[in-house]
Amino acid sequence: MxxxxxxxxxxxxxxxxxxxxxxxxxxxxxxxxxxxxxxxxxxxxxxxxxxxxxxxxxxxxxxxxxxxxxxxxxGHALYEWNYAKQILHIRLAESVADPNGRAATEREIFSPEFLIKRPLLQxxxxxxxxxxxxxxxxxxxxxxxxxxxxxxxxxxxxxxxxxxxxxxxxxxxxxxxxxxxxxxxxxxxxxxxxxxxIDYPSLEREVAIVRAKVPAAGDELARQACAFVAGLRADSFYKHPGIAETVDWAAALVALGTTALDDRSAAETIGCVLKYQEDVRKARDSDLPARVDRARRAAVVPA
Ligand SMILES: Nc1ncnc2c1ncn2[C@@H]1O[C@H](COP(=O)(O)OP(=O)(O)OP(=O)(O)O)[C@@H](O)[C@H]1O
Ligand SMILES: [Mg+2]
The missing domain is CATH 3.40.50.300 (P-loop containing nucleotide triphosphate hydrolases)
Known part of the structure; x- marks a missing residue:
């Protein structure tokens, strides 16, 4: 294109x-x-x-x-010489008493054939x-x-x-x-x-991402999950969840047969969005049901 x-x-x-x-x-x-x-x-x-x-x-x-x-x-970003291959070549040249001699062997081993191109050179x-x-x-x-x-x-x-x-x-x-x-x-x-x-996406955009990546998640569940994650991002945690975590979480909730976020499903799957024990504990200790409730209310589309 x-x-x-x-x-x-x-x-x-x-x-x-x-x-x-x-x-x-x-x-x-x-x-x-x-x-x-x-x-x-x-x-x-x-x-x-x-x-x-x-x-x-x-x-x-x-x-x-x-x-x-x-x-x-x-060396790792640009190029390296393939030492193993160079040594093998030298040994071979020695063993067959290469008539080209030492200078030619040296020229050969520093030719493109022995060059390992790393990403920048590629x-x-x-x-x-x-x-x-x-x-x-x-x-x-x-x-x-x-x-x-x-x-x-x-x-x-x-x-x-x-x-x-x-x-x-x-x-x-x-x-x-x-x-x-x-x-x-x-x-x-x-x-x-x-x-x-690149900022965290708006609720609408994250819902669109989740729906595109996890089509089996209904609109309601996707909205609730995204609203819940947005709530986590607004609080201080050691590591805030990224979009990948939201997508994984939605997939996990679907796999468990959840159609709407509730206290139990949130508690059981919180490890999909928070990946540090301190954060998980903090979320659990800071009234998880209230978070779920806020997410459910924030996810309601105005009529
Ligand atoms: N705007 C978007 N639309 C669709 N999918 C997205 C979008 N942003 C992120 N994703 C998905 O979220 C996941 C994480 O994205 P990505 O790996 O690019 O993040 P990153 O910013 O590079 O993270 P990190 O800093 O951890 O490397 C990917 O699976 C990607 O498909
Ligand atoms: Mg990255």
Whole structure:
């Protein structure tokens, strides 16, 4: 699918069952048309990673994912030499008394055949077809040095492997960066990107997501579950439930044959939405039936 307007992006998200408000469609459209990386920040489980997956699926592009973590270095993000294969090659060359000699063997083992391309190089060396979607997931988990390095890569989309030469992207990939904001990402990196904060969805949107993902959940149950989760998010818990938790919870309630939220079903399944013992205890101790009651009332559609 090609997109040439914000409405097209909205259609692409819709047809891939990603419910977004127009502001997100606008920023995605701008990222695509201005060829700028898209920086998505938000709490856990609000649909940041899913944006990249949906874009790749909807545009028919390959998705290349770089999962960031503490200690991630250029070797794991860019390329590595396949040492095992190199050593095997050297042994073989020695055993057959290769007439090409040592220099030739050395040239061979530093050729593309022995290069393991990691996500950034894969995205840059993706050939001349439609560029892939490069997802740089959870950049806030990587160290600041890696961020500085990434800045360089994102500014010219070319990478030099000293033994081989320079790889340059025929056309830059569509880049989506995500962050849970466990630490602030540098302004310099943000400046290169279009920034968007993905908030928890409105009640209506979360109901639409639940209904799309768990069609067996009736409107009433979906609304009650979403209203209950919205109530949890408004209180202080160690870890608030994301959209995935709401969807899983709705599926669990359906599996138990629940058609409307009640005290018992909420108590039995609270572990689907709260994943820390302290949070579960707090929810139980803070009058679970009252929460259920509030959710049931908030879920009533005004006549
Ligand atoms: N707007 C949406 N429409 C449909 N499904 C959504 C939406 N937002 C999130 N989801 C669903 O919620 C789940 C969590 O989304 P995702 O993994 O993208 O969250 P995230 O923000 O990347 O979370 P984390 O910070 O934990 O990585 C996915 O299964 C996704 O399908
Ligand atoms: Mg994610």
């Amino acid at each position: 090609n997109v040439s307007s914000v409405d097209d992006v909205g259609g692409l998200l819709d047809s891939n069952r990603y419910m977004a408000d127009r502001n997100l469609a606008v920023v995605i459209y701008l990222a695509l048309s201005l060829c700028k990386p898209l920086f998505l920040e938000g709490e856990a489980g609000v649909g940041k990673t899913e944006v990249a997956k949906v874009l790749a699926r909807g545009l028919g592009r390959r998705l290349i994912r770089l999962q960031c973590y503490e200690g991630l270095d250029a 995205a840059i060396d993706a050939g001349t077809g439609d560029p892939p979607v490069l997802l740089i997931d959870e950049i806030d988990r990587a160290d600041e040095e890696f961020e500085a390095f990434l800045l360089e890569v994102l500014s010219d989309f070319s990478i030099t492997v000293p033994e081989i030469g320079t790889f340059s992207a025929a056309s830059p990939p569509i880049v989506v960066l995500t962050s849970n904001r466990t630490r602030e990402v540098h302004d310099a990196l943000k400046r290169r990107c279009l920034y968007y904060w």
